[in-house]
Amino acid sequence: xxxxxxxxxxxxxxxxxxxxxxxxxxxxxxxxxxxSAGVLRKLGPLRFLTxxxxxxxxxxxxxxxxxxxxxxxxxxxxxxxxxxGVASALFCRYYAPAPLxxxxxxxxEVLAGIPSVIYGMWGLMVLVPLIGKWQPPGPSLxxxxxxxxLMILPTIAxxxxxxxxxxxxxxxxxxxxxxxxxxxxxxxxxxxxxxxxLFTGVLLxxxxxxxETMAVLMVCGNxxxxxxxxxxxxxxxxxxxxxxxxxxxxxHRSALFVSGLVLMGMVVVLVxxxxxxxxxxxxx
Amino acid sequence: MIPPAAPPAHTPASTQxxxxxxxxxxxxxxxxxxxxxGKHVAVEDVTVSxxxxxxxxxxxxxxxxxxxxxxxxxxxxxxxxxxxVAGRVSVDGEDIRARGFDLVGLRRRVGMIFQKPNPFPLxxxxxxxxxxxxHGVRDRARVAEVVEQSLRNVGLWAEVKDRLDxxxxxxxxxxxxxxxxxxxxxxxxxxxxxxxxxxxLDPLSSGVVEDLIGQLRAQYTVLIVTHNLAQARRIADNVxxxxxxxxxxxxxxxxxxxxxxxxxxDPLTIAYVGGLRG
Ligand SMILES: Nc1ncnc2c1ncn2[C@@H]1O[C@H](COP(=O)(O)OP(=O)(O)O)[C@@H](O)[C@H]1O
Ligand SMILES: [Mg+2]
Numbered sequence: 001x002x003x004x005x006x007x008x009x010x011x012x013x014x015x016x017x018x019x020x021x022x023x024x025x026x027x028x029x030x031x032x033x034x035x036s037a038g039v040l041r042k043l044g045p046l047r048f049l050t051x052x053x054x055x056x057x058x059x060x061x062x063x064x065x066x067x068x069x070x071x072x073x074x075x076x077x078x079x080x081x082x083x084x085g086v087a088s089a090l091f092c093r094y095y096a097p098a099p100l101x102x103x104x105x106x107x108x109e110v111l112a113g114i115p116s117v118i119y120g121m122w123g124l125m126v127l128v129p130l131i132g133k134w135q136p137p138g139p140s141l142x143x144x145x146x147x148x149x150l151m152i153l154p155t156i157a158x159x160x161x162x163x164x165x166x167x168x169x170x171x172x173x174x175x176x177x178x179x180x181x182x183x184x185x186x187x188x189x190x191x192x193x194x195x196x197x198l199f200t201g202v203l204l205x206x207x208x209x210x211x212e213t214m215a216v217l218m219v220c221g222n223x224x225x226x227x228x229x230x231x232x233x234x235x236x237x238x239x240x241x242x243x244x245x246x247x248x249x250x251x252h253r254s255a256l257f258v259s260g261l262v263l264m265g266m267v268v269v270l271v272x273x274x275x276x277x278x279x280x281x282x283x284x
Numbered sequence: 285m286i287p288p289a290a291p292p293a294h295t296p297a298s299t300q301x302x303x304x305x306x307x308x309x310x311x312x313x314x315x316x317x318x319x320x321x322g323k324h325v326a327v328e329d330v331t332v333s334x335x336x337x338x339x340x341x342x343x344x345x346x347x348x349x350x351x352x353x354x355x356x357x358x359x360x361x362x363x364x365x366x367x368x369v370a371g372r373v374s375v376d377g378e379d380i381r382a383r384g385f386d387l388v389g390l391r392r393r394v395g396m397i398f399q400k401p402n403p404f405p406l407x408x409x410x411x412x413x414x415x416x417x418x419h420g421v422r423d424r425a426r427v428a429e430v431v432e433q434s435l436r437n438v439g440l441w442a443e444v445k446d447r448l449d450x451x452x453x454x455x456x457x458x459x460x461x462x463x464x465x466x467x468x469x470x471x472x473x474x475x476x477x478x479x480x481x482x483x484x485l486d487p488l489s490s491g492v493v494e495d496l497i498g499q500l501r502a503q504y505t506v507l508i509v510t511h512n513l514a515q516a517r518r519i520a521d522n523v524x525x526x527x528x529x530x531x532x533x534x535x536x537x538x539x540x541x542x543x544x545x546x547x548x549x550d551p552l553t554i555a556y557v558g559g560l561r562g
Contacts, residue, residue: 174402178415179391
């Protein structure tokens with residue numbers, strides 16, 4: 001084959017791959033829509049918010065408690081992991097001596113690569129008993145929040161670090177030349193300059209938190225209820241799908257697809273927001 | 285404060301006496317200052333005294349250590365990993381390289397303007413307010429007053445008064461550079477270090493900034509690095525020529541502007557001035 005032929009062939013391979021990936025995304029969404037369409041048409045979307053409880057086998061399909069569970073663990077994890085992740089990136093880039101920063105950076109990368117089931121095991125064996133001793137029963141909203149915090153912290157830390165790396169050195173030197181302390185420089189100049197990159201990292205961490213299933217399932221207690229405190233067990237939507245998909249039939253099964261659709265919608269909103277924000281950075 | 289020891293007699297004999305009147309207290313003084321980056325010696329053995337409320341132009345070919353030398357005067361060189369400075373630098377008689385010297389105070393007194401304008405990615409107003417507040421100027425009315433006055437001082441007030449809350453990075457290059465000068469002036473420094481402040485600007489903006497620098501003479505001690513000898517001649521009271529001949533950069537000649545151009549003493553100066561003239 002001549003080089004130009006090879007170029008063209010490569011072009012087609014890449015195009016085909018891209019088309020395949022796009023098609024799979026569309027197929028998954030279509031699949032969710034088709035599978036949930038029946039029950040949505042039959043019961044109407046409102047039933048999923050207004051039914052008295054989640055007893056799908058006896059025709060009661062309320063998702064609000066689990067939706068709230070998903071939102072609470074996500075918000076809790078983001079609230080804890082954002083300052084911790086940003087602080088760890090600031091530490092790495094502006095305070096730690098070079099060898100320590102490197103070691104620490106590697107550790108964060110490892111943390112990012114740990115399979116979620118391992119986080120779950122650790123949570124189950126260490127964290128849950130600890131919480132149980134303090135405020136029984138142990139498996140709880142708090143345990144889920146803490147495990148998720150650990151899981152999304154590396155995402156936020158790595159994205160924050162990348163965002164900080166993009167802040168031009170001349171801002172830092174300019175600030176130093178004005179006699180600003182390092183902390184003032186970070187607070188007043190570096191963080192605002194890195195704002196959109198930091199935000200992207202937080203949104204992606206949030207996406208990971210919403211979708212995380214295994215680790216959460218292992219520590220959250222899986223009781224379908226609106227939690228009255230941090231120490232109550234909960235069940236997020238993801239855990240619910242994983243727990244019940246194996247045996248659900250009929251409307252119950254379709255209702256699980258509805259909750260899948262809801263999760264998908266939440267992630268799409270997040271990704272869309274992240275996209276808008278990073279585009280804002282490109283033009284600003 | 286009296287310097288601990290007289291500088292060793294390494295100074296080019298011609299330089300000092302021609303620039304400072306006998307008995308005048310210099311604003312900035314460097315004694316046998318050297319700058320190294322790792323093993324690479326960028327500046328060696330520079331001894332120079334800079335008079336108060338004068339504009340001193342530092343000239344010389346690229347790479348002769350002008351920027352490196354300037355960085356020793358506000359200790360911005362501290363930020364560069366591997367950069368080592370030797371010698372004594374004093375500002376207003378104080379040894380700024382002394383252990384535990386108040387860097388925040390030093391940099392408030394010795395402002396710096398960079399080649400590429402570097403306003404922060406904040407609003408015009410915040411660019412001025414932020415350093416002020418950090419230096420303890422908290423009173424709202426006072427801050428607003430200083431913001432306006434600083435912008436007036438650099439001739440920017442009329443141009444930006446209606447968009448103080450717009451991003452500073454939306455200003456033109458020349459406006460950004462004047463904003464940076466205003467930001468430095470807002471802190472009421474004694475000394476301004478300027479590293480080729482006009483060279484990234486278009487000719488028109490460059491002219492505006494140059495005029496502005498000329499007006500600073502009355503209140504500030506200005507050290508300005510420039511590649512533009514005509515500019516040095518227009519605005520400087522004294523000119524210092526740096527030169528690196530295959531080795532580290534050294535101070536070759538430091539003389540009042542008129543003398544520097546009309547009766548240079550060092551052969552390098554003669555060649556440099558002559559070369560650019562002819
Ligand atoms: N951060 C740095 N690290 C290593 N070498 C440097 C650094 N900055 C400048 N130098 C070197 O020091 C010498 C003087 O540079 P500089 O002070 O920038 O000169 P000038 O401003 O007169 O052009 C040059 O040889 C340059 O390569
Ligand atoms: Mg330079």
